[in-house]
Amino acid sequence: MANIIQLIEQYKNGKLVLDxxxxxxxxxxxxxxxxxxxxxxxxxxxxxLMNRLLEINSKTGFPISHVNQPCTKGIYxxxxxxxxxxxxxxKIKLILLDTEGxxxxxxxxxxxSKIFILSLLLSSYFIYNTTGTYTRDDLEKISFITHISxxxxxxxxxxMNTNDYPELLWLCRDxxxxxxxxxxxxxxxxxxxSFKRINxxxxxxxxxxxxxxLPSRKLLLDxxxxxxxxxxxxxxDEVNKLCKTIKxxxxxxRINGTNLKGHMFAEYIxxxxxxxxxxxxxxxxxxxxxxxxxxxKFPIKWSDFQLSExxxxxxxxxxxxxxxxxxxxxxxxxxxEMYVFDAxxxxxxxxxxxxKNTDAINALSENTLKDMKNRYxxxxxxxxQNYKFPLDWSSFENIENEIAKDLLxxxxxKLDGYAQxxxxxxxxxxxFEKNFKEFREIRDSNKIRIGGESLTFYKxxxxxxxxxxxxxxxxxxxxxxxxxxxxxxxxxxxxxSLVYNLQTTYSSQTPNCLEKDTCxxxxxxxxxxxxxxxxxxxxVLEEKIKKEKEEKEKLxxxxxxxxxxxxxCPSLSISHSRSSxxxxxxxxxxxxxxxxxxxxxxxMRYKVNWGKNKSND
Numbered sequence: 001m002a003n004i005i006q007l008i009e010q011y012k013n014g015k016l017v018l019d020x021x022x023x024x025x026x027x028x029x030x031x032x033x034x035x036x037x038x039x040x041x042x043x044x045x046x047x048x049l050m051n052r053l054l055e056i057n058s059k060t061g062f063p064i065s066h067v068n069q070p071c072t073k074g075i076y077x078x079x080x081x082x083x084x085x086x087x088x089x090x091k092i093k094l095i096l097l098d099t100e101g102x103x104x105x106x107x108x109x110x111x112x113s114k115i116f117i118l119s120l121l122l123s124s125y126f127i128y129n130t131t132g133t134y135t136r137d138d139l140e141k142i143s144f145i146t147h148i149s150x151x152x153x154x155x156x157x158x159x160m161n162t163n164d165y166p167e168l169l170w171l172c173r174d175x176x177x178x179x180x181x182x183x184x185x186x187x188x189x190x191x192x193x194s195f196k197r198i199n200x201x202x203x204x205x206x207x208x209x210x211x212x213x214l215p216s217r218k219l220l221l222d223x224x225x226x227x228x229x230x231x232x233x234x235x236x237d238e239v240n241k242l243c244k245t246i247k248x249x250x251x252x253x254r255i256n257g258t259n260l261k262g263h264m265f266a267e268y269i270x271x272x273x274x275x276x277x278x279x280x281x282x283x284x285x286x287x288x289x290x291x292x293x294x295x296x297k298f299p300i301k302w303s304d305f306q307l308s309e310x311x312x313x314x315x316x317x318x319x320x321x322x323x324x325x326x327x328x329x330x331x332x333x334x335x336x337e338m339y340v341f342d343a344x345x346x347x348x349x350x351x352x353x354x355x356k357n358t359d360a361i362n363a364l365s366e367n368t369l370k371d372m373k374n375r376y377x378x379x380x381x382x383x384x385q386n387y388k389f390p391l392d393w394s395s396f397e398n399i400e401n402e403i404a405k406d407l408l409x410x411x412x413x414k415l416d417g418y419a420q421x422x423x424x425x426x427x428x429x430x431x432f433e434k435n436f437k438e439f440r441e442i443r444d445s446n447k448i449r450i451g452g453e454s455l456t457f458y459k460x461x462x463x464x465x466x467x468x469x470x471x472x473x474x475x476x477x478x479x480x481x482x483x484x485x486x487x488x489x490x491x492x493x494x495x496x497s498l499v500y501n502l503q504t505t506y507s508s509q510t511p512n513c514l515e516k517d518t519c520x521x522x523x524x525x526x527x528x529x530x531x532x533x534x535x536x537x538x539x540v541l542e543e544k545i546k547k548e549k550e551e552k553e554k555l556x557x558x559x560x561x562x563x564x565x566x567x568x569c570p571s572l573s574i575s576h577s578r579s580s581x582x583x584x585x586x587x588x589x590x591x592x593x594x595x596x597x598x599x600x601x602x603x604m605r606y607k608v609n610w611g612k613n614k615s616n617d
Contacts, residue, residue: 042101
């Protein structure tokens with residue numbers, strides 16, 4: 001332990017104190033430095049890993065123990081500075097800093113936050129240790145700290161740009177496989193702006209094997225009494241691989257693109273410690289912890305969110321005012337509030353929770369919209385099962401609109417209090433309403449449905465309406481066709497009158513819609529001209545029959561006239577039916593209509609010729 005230096009410790013008043021000997025060691029480094037810092041809960045092997053990087057044991061390196069009490073207090077520095085060349089060819093002097101275990105019962109949450117912030121700001125390679133895979137609680141913790149660290153960077157005398165940020169290695173201990181890539185994606189999205197790169201390494205549970213045959217558990221309890229090279233097993237192999245990964249990727253500590261040598265890094269440490277010792281930062285950390293306790297479950301309605309923040313802020317300021325002179329209060333208050341929330345840069349502790357609540361509200365609105373769409377499908381099926389198709393379109397639209405209206409009303413009610421923060425619109429309700437409308441229906445330039453969830457029901461009703469109109473028109477046109485085939489034939493005017501009457505009745509007794517017009521046009525085009533042609537043909541045929549009949553009558557009259565003139569008997573007429581007279585052998589009889597003379601007696605000349613052949617008549 002004598003070889004390890006406590007670089008930063010905490011006095012009883014909460015102030016951070018730097019060790020002069022440790023700073024001197026750092027100042028004496030003439031080359032650019034790379035700084036590896038490890039952090040995490042107690043008893044998960046942080047110090048063991050640092051000793052493996054140093055290739056020393058706990059007797060000359062960082063102390064380790066299997067008991068529950070933390071071995072490290074504050075931040076410790078190894079005086080062994082490693083000469084190293086990374087995979088980029090950079091020659092670096094590696095500084096290794098070990099940290100006190102977080103969440104110990106012996107320290108406050110404020111102290112944990114300071115240790116976390118210091119580790120993040122001092123490192124060029126930041127190792128975050130967790131047991132098992134990463135969780136949302138871990139993500140919340142590191143996201144939370146990176147926000148306040150970013151604010152301290154901006155307000156310290158040493159500014160940093162994006163290229164100056166450390167690389168993050170998330171070390172998941174006692175865990176073999178990556179099964180939670182979703183959380184890692186969320187991690188990168190949430191804290192990507194605070195790190196140059198983000199990677200993960202999975203370290204299995206120790207299964208050390210030794211030639212002495214002792215079980216792994218006993219070996220672990222007394223691991224520093226054995227030489228590391230005498231071990232084997234998966235854990236042994238993975239630890240060696242991890243150490244190589246860290247050393248290959250560690251880079252030079254930079255500020256504003258400038259490579260820091262020993263004396264520059266020592267001055268940077270002083271600036272960071274002074275900044276954290278500022279009363280404003282202490283109370284910012286207090287406020288930060290209070291916000292963590294208050295804002296546990298998101299989303300929160302903005303009115304409640306602001307009331308809680310205001311109460312916490314006022315409580316911190318009140319305590320702040322009691323501990324500093326009145327003359328400095330206004331100045332300190334203004335600077336304190338800049339740490340809490342800087343409106344110009346949208347940064348600070350409060351900004352972190354505003355973003356977190358905003359993200360949760362956006363997730364809520366997305367899930368609510370998804371739920372609303374699913375319920376729309378169910379409600380449409382449920383409602384239209386109770387109706388018999390076809391429906392007139394006004395009834396159809398009323399039913400569909402009522403379903404959508406009720407769901408939208410529930411959506412807006414659920415987001416009441418979340419959608420807007422001060423003057424900023426968090427959830428664009430109009431946009432969601434438009435999204436829902438497009439989900440329900442998509443119409444073309446003629447306002448005809450061509451897509452959307454309601455299209456299925458629309459088509460079903462449209463097909464039913466079309467079938468209904470088709471059946472009606474088919475029956476009526478068939479009736480007109482039959483009338484046109486009956487003699488005497490209808491005139492064109494009478495036919496067109498029938499068609500006009502049908503159109504008038506169809507228009508008045510059926511609801512207006514596209515299907516109605518389409519069906520009329522289809523049946524009109526199919527029947528009107530065809531029947532008209534048939535009707536004209538019938539008329540021509542009737543005219544022909546009439547003409548032939550007239551010609552026959554005319555011929556008959558001409559024959560009668562000739563006979564009458566031939567026998568000089570003007571009253572002579574020929575009957576088409578002939579009868580026998582007095583039992584004539586001809587088999588024909590002469591009726592009362594037989595030819596007679598002017599005095600009424602039978603014309604005997606006719607009798608003489610009666611028995612002649614028909615060709616002589």
